Amino acid sequence: MNILVRWKMYSDVYQLKEMGLKKSQVARQLSINIKTVRKYWDVDAEGYSEQLQQSRSRSRKLDQYCDVILGWLRQFPDMSSAQVMDWLKEHYKINCKERTVRRYVSNLRKKHNIQKKEANRQYQAVADPPIGYQMQVDFGETTVRKSTGGFIKIYGMGAVLSHSRYKYAEWADTPLTVATFIQMLGRCFDYIGGIPKELVFDQDKLVAVSENYGDIIYTYEFEKFKQAMGFAVRLCRKADPESKGRVEAVVKYLKRNFANNRLFIDLKIWNQSCEDWLERTANSKIHGTTKKIPAEVFLLEKQHLKPVPFTNSIPKDILTRSVRKDNTILYKSNRYSVPLGTYKPGLELELKVQDDSIILYHLNSNQVVAKHKISLKRRSLEQNNNHRRDNSQKINELYEKTLEVLGGTEKAVEFLKTIRKEKSRYVRDQFGLITQVARDYPQSIVDQAIAYCLEQNLYSAVDCRSAADYFLNHQEAPVDISILDNPESWPKYLQVKAQQRSITVYSGLLGGEKL
DSSP states (O other), X not given: OOHHHHHHHHHHHHHHHHTTOOHHHHHXXXXXXXXXXXXXXXXXXXHHHHHHHHHHHXXXXXXXXXXXXXXXXXXXXXXXXXXXXXXXXXXXXXXXXXXXXXXXXXXXXXXXXXXXXXXXXXXXXXXXXXXTTEEEEXXXXXXEEBTTSSEEEEEEEEEEETTTOOEEEEEESSXXXXXXXXXHHHHHHHHHTSBOSEEEEOSXXXXXXXXXXXXXXXXXXXXXXXHHHXXXXXXXXXXXXXXXXXXXXXXXXXXXXXXXXXXXXXXXXXXXXXXXXXXXXXXXXXXXXXXXXXXHHHHHHGGGSBOOOOOSOSOOOOEEEEOOTTSEEEETTEEEEOOTTOOOTTOEEEEEEETTEEEEEETTTOOEEEEEEOOSSSSOEEOOGGGSOOOHHHHHHHHHHHHHHTTOOHHHHHHHHHHHHHTGGGHHHHHHHHHHHHHHSOHHXXXXXXXXXXXXXXXXXXXXXXXXXXXXXXXXXXXXXXXXXXXXXXXXXXXXXXXXXXXXXXXXXXXXXXO
């Protein structure tokens, strides 16, 4: 409060006092607190003037930090007074009231012309669509207290006719699936007694798989329901809630006015209470924008809605699971395989539990995709053998090539088939080594090695190579008899001539007579 205002306040109090009014009467007359009246009551003009002078010369608590605060504000123009106070406490251990800091910062901003940069987003009023044309739909969730103690999270769908602002809402105690949402939407059409021409949604996974520059791919069940009911769909752009602001307000109203502070007994009672609230409050109070009662305007709008067709396209409450990129689905924290190549973006399979097994079906053809025993483990992978990568064709080709290198004999067939059966995980390496053996050793040695391995039940490429090496090093070299017909072609060690001696030499050695 500046000096002129304070001086005028003192003058008004003094004049009413001179007229003989009591303190309480003066306070009522001037619409001020009686404590303010008491502050001025016993002070004369000269004394109050001195008080004003002293207050002007008195230094404020934050003046010693003026340059620091000013530096912060100039560096960070968006800085709030609450943050200034926090920084003062952090760096200077100051303890003062938030109101004091707020006023001080405000005065500094005015004095030094430091303005906050505020977001200046422009909003445009949206005209109401034609009567009976559009309904906006959105989803929300909230946590409420249970009557038995504790809390529960519930999931709601809100809908509002854009012209009359007539509302519908329904809740579930589990996260919404496509089937659950379509059931809610079907009951919504029954509640309002008709179908508008257009429904407005967010780009929600319950409605659409993808949206690419206007090319929209809807979930299978929703597409089927949309065609059966005959309404058009408009998906809002991302980060643009104003395009469906009517239903955004309805969901907020639903949470704050209906759900807050209400005890949850069970879902049936909760939804019945919600329907009563719709009739009693949501559709019966004057709307803040239209200044009309939605229920009264709806009586006219209802005549412009399309009748609800009799159809069985509303799906049963089924369990669905999304197919993951590794061709598995999740069920109770375990992964279950589906055949390789099943995965497609957005693909969902229906899951049914029968006895101790789960069965997965295609939603569109009801064809069985996979069947598994329910695992009692946690976070395990249950994988059928026929769901693994199919390498049989490539292995068959490798087998035929290896058999051809070995000459295609019966023993080679037996040897390779047994290896393929007993060493299936390493069959590529086995066949590769056998092919190398066939190239490095003579055919007769390879045949001999294979025959030996079969006799000894040694079904291994390494054993085959060892046998081939042994037989090669221990084979007898055959003598070519034709070489004896031509002594000149003999090897040198065969051309050596022995020394010839007379017979008398030998007889002399034996003590005989000379001949």
